Amino acid sequence: MSSEFRHARSALGARMRELRAESGLSGRVLAARLGWPQSKVSKVENGRQSLTRADVVAWAEGVGRPDAAAELVGRLRTVETQYRSWRRQLAGGVRPVQETHAAQGKRTSDRRSFDPTLIPGLLQTAGYARAVLTRYAGIHPSIRDVEAAVVARMERQKVLKDRFRSFHFLVWEGAVVSRLCPPTVLADQLERLVPWLADGNVRLGIVPFGADLRVPVGVGFSIHDDTLVVTESWHAEMWLDDPADVALHVRAWEALAESAVYGPAAHRVIVRAARALREAH
Missing domain, CATH: 1.10.260.40 (lambda repressor-like DNA-binding domains)
Structure with missing residues (x-):
């Protein structure tokens, strides 16, 4: 605490x-x-x-x-x-957590996020989401409604179609190579990322392993309209609306964004991950 x-x-x-x-x-x-x-x-x-x-x-x-x-x-x-402890949040299951984030998503016009180890939830396939939530259930025994949570997460993704909202996702290369799911599921997930590399209201950048970093990779977080930051640890999720806390995360995000690649360069990172996956299996 x-x-x-x-x-x-x-x-x-x-x-x-x-x-x-x-x-x-x-x-x-x-x-x-x-x-x-x-x-x-x-x-x-x-x-x-x-x-x-x-x-x-x-x-x-x-x-x-x-x-x-x-x-x-x-x-x-x-x-x-x-501070929102996972134990308290998950007492009612995973689906209510997804619905809380969906409600926040509908209130957000401009979202920026960074994920070091996972594909962002709004970009996940159902298979990838199922695998990730199932693995979290191993350390959070209260997770029993994985299928309902997957449905809720897929429902949340409809917000991406709203052209009046903007989304800028950054991921560490570790997120595209981490094998948190079966190889076929990861291959499908990598393929699903490709359309998001094109310019639009949704933008995806990847911070390669070999990039020069201005700041350490750190933990994942999302910034909502420059007024709210959502970040988490193993035991809790924090929703921070203090202007100083928000400004700190904006500076961290901007520093990470300077190390990111986009378009064809980001596509090459995904292709490299897919090739490594095929060679390993």
Whole structure:
């Protein structure tokens, strides 16, 4: 858990405790009014309890301050924006995660992303997506709805057809050679990338292994309208909307883009990967 997340959740808890104290209610009375265990009230106020929008709205109404609901919802959004654990997100399956990203995709007009080890989800074939999600299920046992998630991911790709939106994908060459799926599936995936090398509202660049790099490859991330960054680690996904965080990722993306190749040069990287795949099998 990041220190930023702990600070944001502690700040939310402190504000909720302040509202309860102002109302003159004890934690026991408020818990009874909300139908919660008293321990939950204590955990909330000490920043040790995950909350939903319904929880904070109920709290505002329970302490007689329904006017504070919007403030608490805004503070909760800050907490969720910074840190979303995979364990918590995947408790409801993979499909809801895909649907959350689909909703964000519909709000985004200009997206830039970098992927060091995977083909971007919006460019994946169904077979490749199935293989990747199945492998993630090996470390996230809560993943049980792979097929539903694949369908949702394919549905998300319809946004690429909207000519009023722009997409600029960067991938490290490792993403096109990583064998996270059977050879035939990877061959199909490589072939699927070729049409995206042409100029249009979707642009694909590849950072070759031999490129001179201005920055280390690092982790994958996506930038949405220069106002939101989505990135992840093994244990969590972070949605960052602080202007300084966004600006940092924009600088990293621009540095990586300077090392990328496009068009025929990018096609040669894909051909090289396909040839190596055939020779190995």
